[in-house]
Amino acid sequence: MDEDVIVSAEWLDEHREDPDVVVVDVRDAWEYDGIGHVPGAVNVPFDSFRGGGEEGMLPPEDEWAALLGKYGVDGGTTLVAYDDTHGVFAARFLVTALLYGHDRLRLLDGDYSAWMQGHETSTESPDVEATEYTVERPADSPLVTLGDVEAALDDPEAVVVDTREPEEYAEGHIPGAVNLDWKEVVDEETRGLKARTTVSEIFASKGVTPEKRVVLYCNTARRISHTFVVLRWLGYDDVAFYEGSLTEWEAEGKPLESA
Structure with a gap:
C-alpha cells in the first residue's frame, strides 16, 4: 500500500x-x-x-x-x-x-x-468468472500486540493515536495517546479527503509526523483502517495498529486516562 x-x-x-x-x-x-x-x-x-x-x-x-x-x-x-x-x-x-x-x-x-454526481451508474450485476484465490500472508504485518503499544508509549520516536471521536477519547484513553478523529481529514462537502497538505498539517498538529513510528488504536476496525490508509497515502512508512479493545487494556491492570 x-x-x-x-x-x-x-x-x-x-x-x-x-x-x-x-x-x-x-x-x-x-x-x-x-x-x-x-x-x-x-x-x-x-x-x-x-x-x-x-x-x-x-x-x-x-x-x-x-x-x-x-x-x-x-x-x-x-x-x-x-x-x-x-x-x-x-x-x-x-x-x-x-x-x-x-x-x-x-x-x-x-x-x-x-x-453519482458526475458519473455513470448501473443496477446491473456483472458476470464474473470465479477463481481459486490463495492467501499468502506478508512477512511483516502492521498488526501489533498490547505489548507493542506499551513499548511505543515509552519510545520518544513513536506516537500512539486514538482514532475515536473526541467524546470517546475524553471518557477514557490509553495514557499518552493523542486523539485524531478519522473524520477530521474528511471534507464534508466533497465527501472525499481534504487536500493532502491540509491533511498533513492536521496530523502534524497532533505530533504525528513521518519521522515517527505511528501506532493506531480504536474500538472499531474500520476507523483504524481509514486512518491507516490515509497515512500510507501521505507517505508514512512505519504505521501499525492494535485491534484489541480498551477492555483488554484494563483487564491487564492498566489504567485509562480521562481528559
Missing part, C-alpha cells in the same frame, strides 16, 4: 473496465441493487468480511479466500473499493486484503454519493 492508494473518480472511470481491476462496492445488497453502483462493480457487503475472532476483526482466512475467489480475484488483481460513508468501510476491506497478502489496492476518494 503506497502513496497511490487513494484514487479519484476520474481515475476509477478510466480504469474500471481494465481486465486486471475489480471494483468492490462494500455497501449492503439493497443499496447496491436498489440505489445503483459503479458500473461493473461487484458487491461485497461489509458484514461478509467483518470478523471478530482470534485475530482482531479479521475474517477466517478460508472464508476470505473463498470470498475473493467468488469474484474472480487473483494475486495480480487491483482491488478498488468504495462505500457511501466517506470510504471508512471500504478502507477496512482494503486493509483486510493487505493483512492477507494482497498489495494492489486502491480506495476511491469520496464515496458513491460523490461518484
Whole structure:
C-alpha cells in the first residue's frame, strides 16, 4: 500500500473496465441493487468480511479466500473499493486484503454519493468468472500486540493515536495517546479527503509526523483502517495498529486516562 492508494473518480472511470481491476462496492445488497453502483462493480457487503475472532476483526482466512475467489480475484488483481460513508468501510476491506497478502489496492476518494454526481451508474450485476484465490500472508504485518503499544508509549520516536471521536477519547484513553478523529481529514462537502497538505498539517498538529513510528488504536476496525490508509497515502512508512479493545487494556491492570 503506497502513496497511490487513494484514487479519484476520474481515475476509477478510466480504469474500471481494465481486465486486471475489480471494483468492490462494500455497501449492503439493497443499496447496491436498489440505489445503483459503479458500473461493473461487484458487491461485497461489509458484514461478509467483518470478523471478530482470534485475530482482531479479521475474517477466517478460508472464508476470505473463498470470498475473493467468488469474484474472480487473483494475486495480480487491483482491488478498488468504495462505500457511501466517506470510504471508512471500504478502507477496512482494503486493509483486510493487505493483512492477507494482497498489495494492489486502491480506495476511491469520496464515496458513491460523490461518484453519482458526475458519473455513470448501473443496477446491473456483472458476470464474473470465479477463481481459486490463495492467501499468502506478508512477512511483516502492521498488526501489533498490547505489548507493542506499551513499548511505543515509552519510545520518544513513536506516537500512539486514538482514532475515536473526541467524546470517546475524553471518557477514557490509553495514557499518552493523542486523539485524531478519522473524520477530521474528511471534507464534508466533497465527501472525499481534504487536500493532502491540509491533511498533513492536521496530523502534524497532533505530533504525528513521518519521522515517527505511528501506532493506531480504536474500538472499531474500520476507523483504524481509514486512518491507516490515509497515512500510507501521505507517505508514512512505519504505521501499525492494535485491534484489541480498551477492555483488554484494563483487564491487564492498566489504567485509562480521562481528559
